[in-house]
Amino acid sequence: MKHTRVKDLLNSNNTLHEVNAKGWVRTFRNNQFIALNDGSTINNIQCVVDFENTAEETLKRITTGAAISVTGNLVESKGAGQKYEIQVKKLEILGDSDAEKFPMQPKKHSLEFLRENAHLRVRTNAFGAIMRIRSVLSFAVHSYFQQKGFVYVNTPIITGADAEGAGEMFQITSLPLNNLPKNEEGNIDYKKDFFGKHTNLTVSGQLEGETFAMALGQIYTFGPTFRAENSNTSRHLAEFWMIEPEVAFNNLDDNMDLAEDFIQYVIKFAMDKCGDDLKFLEGRLLDEEKSKPQAERSEMALLEKLNFVLENNFKRVSYTEAIDILRDCTPNKKKKFQYIINEWGADLQSEHERYLVEKHFKCPVILFDYPANIKAFYMRLNEDGKTVRAMDILFPGIGEIVGGSQREERFDVLVEKMKALGIDEEELWWYLDTRRFGSAVHSGFGLGFERLVLFVTGMSNIRDVIPFPRTPQNADF
Ligand code: 4AD
Ligand code: MG
Numbered sequence: 001m002k003h004t005r006v007k008d009l010l011n012s013n014n015t016l017h018e019v020n021a022k023g024w025v026r027t028f029r030n031n032q033f034i035a036l037n038d039g040s041t042i043n044n045i046q047c048v049v050d051f052e053n054t055a056e057e058t059l060k061r062i063t064t065g066a067a068i069s070v071t072g073n074l075v076e077s078k079g080a081g082q083k084y085e086i087q088v089k090k091l092e093i094l095g096d097s098d099a100e101k102f103p104m105q106p107k108k109h110s111l112e113f114l115r116e117n118a119h120l121r122v123r124t125n126a127f128g129a130i131m132r133i134r135s136v137l138s139f140a141v142h143s144y145f146q147q148k149g150f151v152y153v154n155t156p157i158i159t160g161a162d163a164e165g166a167g168e169m170f171q172i173t174s175l176p177l178n179n180l181p182k183n184e185e186g187n188i189d190y191k192k193d194f195f196g197k198h199t200n201l202t203v204s205g206q207l208e209g210e211t212f213a214m215a216l217g218q219i220y221t222f223g224p225t226f227r228a229e230n231s232n233t234s235r236h237l238a239e240f241w242m243i244e245p246e247v248a249f250n251n252l253d254d255n256m257d258l259a260e261d262f263i264q265y266v267i268k269f270a271m272d273k274c275g276d277d278l279k280f281l282e283g284r285l286l287d288e289e290k291s292k293p294q295a296e297r298s299e300m301a302l303l304e305k306l307n308f309v310l311e312n313n314f315k316r317v318s319y320t321e322a323i324d325i326l327r328d329c330t331p332n333k334k335k336k337f338q339y340i341i342n343e344w345g346a347d348l349q350s351e352h353e354r355y356l357v358e359k360h361f362k363c364p365v366i367l368f369d370y371p372a373n374i375k376a377f378y379m380r381l382n383e384d385g386k387t388v389r390a391m392d393i394l395f396p397g398i399g400e401i402v403g404g405s406q407r408e409e410r411f412d413v414l415v416e417k418m419k420a421l422g423i424d425e426e427e428l429w430w431y432l433d434t435r436r437f438g439s440a441v442h443s444g445f446g447l448g449f450e451r452l453v454l455f456v457t458g459m460s461n462i463r464d465v466i467p468f469p470r471t472p473q474n475a476d477f
């Protein structure tokens with residue numbers, strides 16, 4: 001008999017004769033009530049066992065974590081809390097789960113413990129909800145861009161380029177590390193390597209994406225990116241997913257409009273599709289915050305916060321204005337910041353970004369026109385000769401969620417910049433071709449997918465919104 005998903009059973013319009021459900025036991029109480037979950041929804045279906053007519057042996061095997069199959073009628077539930085339940089006629093144990101050993105006991109576990117058991121944590125309510133929301137958000141990304149006629153591009157994962165020029169790359173090689181071939185100068189001879197050159201895992205698909213935008217007009221990428229930055233924070237992963245749209249003929253203002261519209265769309269999409277999961281996570285967050293001092297608690301509950309982002313325009317502020325605000329703010333004057341802001345040109349740390357968003361503006365902020373020397377080589381130089389057409393979007397509780405810019409479309413200016421930064425023109429000959437042949441104004445941005453999931457789920461550590469996180473000293477599973 002084909003089984004019916006728990007979600008469909010719970011959403012049924014009427015009682016049903018003879019249904020079959022399969023899933024994993026969450027709890028079994030009074031030798032009678034099974035809470036069964038199959039991952040289709042956060043809600044369990046109650047299965048009522050006729051314990052007097054069920055073998056003692058079988059009852060003993062209905063333990064937390066066991067996979068079972070139940071067949072019976074879907075009837076109106078007498079108990080509170082659910083509309084329907086299954087009156088079990090036939091119960092089959094598909095896979096036992098030793099109650100003593102199964103790590104996901106029906107009690108509260110710490111997030112650290114759950115990370116160590118990332119292969120099983122998805123069987124908990126919170127992680128089931130997070131991963132369903134993540135899936136819906138990634139569908140929303142495609143839905144948004146496809147509906148607008150963007151072309152989805154798969155940029156290479158292995159590349160010779162350092163798109164961000166930050167040198168934070170994982171090298172790729174098939175050379176024997178204990179016996180590296182050397183050239184005449186005594187350096188490693190990458191000509192003997194698999195690709196005949198030095199390669200690494202991509203830090204961004206932007207440069208390749210730009211070449212496609214200069215042919216297809218509007219494109220987006222959505223794929224894994226890798227950064228070997230030794231940042232052991234709750235916002236950084238060594239392997240994360242990035243969405244990078246790139247649009248020909250868009251200037252920075254168009255780019256900001258696109259980013260804002262896109263973010264609001266995907267959040268709304270998740271709110272429409274994931275009501276139960278978000279409600280659960282809102283409760284979880286309230287619970288978690290009870291243990292925090294008042295000052296550290298969020299001012300808004302999760303759904304209120306998401307609605308706030310949908311209903312309010314992001315505040316657009318120039319870097320120069322932001323520096324003025326930061327220089328004069330109380331935490332700066334009282335030396336409460338770890339990095340004190342003294343002058344124009346300072347790079348902003350996440351403490352500064354979060355001050356602007358959470359304390360000063362109290363809404364998402366788009367900072368633009370940053371000093372050229374703290375941003376990547378490909379950003380368009382402004383007429384003032386010292387700032388570039390960059391934008392970062394800052395979110396409450398997250399800090400930077402988007403980084404983007406209008407690109408330097410002028411061949412000479414770009415080459416000049418690359419020379420000054422020691423970026424190899426020969427390695428990027430193909431990138432420079434976009435400026436040689438039919439160059440035009442164009443812009444794009446990168447959204448860190450996990451930072452978006454972090455915001456939507458109200459979680460506080462990025463390791464908890466990706467199935468199997470990769471961070472310094474950790475690549476388990
Ligand atoms: O600001 P970033 O480095 O910009 C780029 O890579 C550009 N090429 C994007 C573009 O213009 N097409 O990274 C973009 C976003 C950040 O705003 C952040 O959300 C996320 O990627 N990000 C990370 N997320 C998780 N872990 C990390 N280590 C991240 N580094 C960046
Ligand atoms: Mg950035």
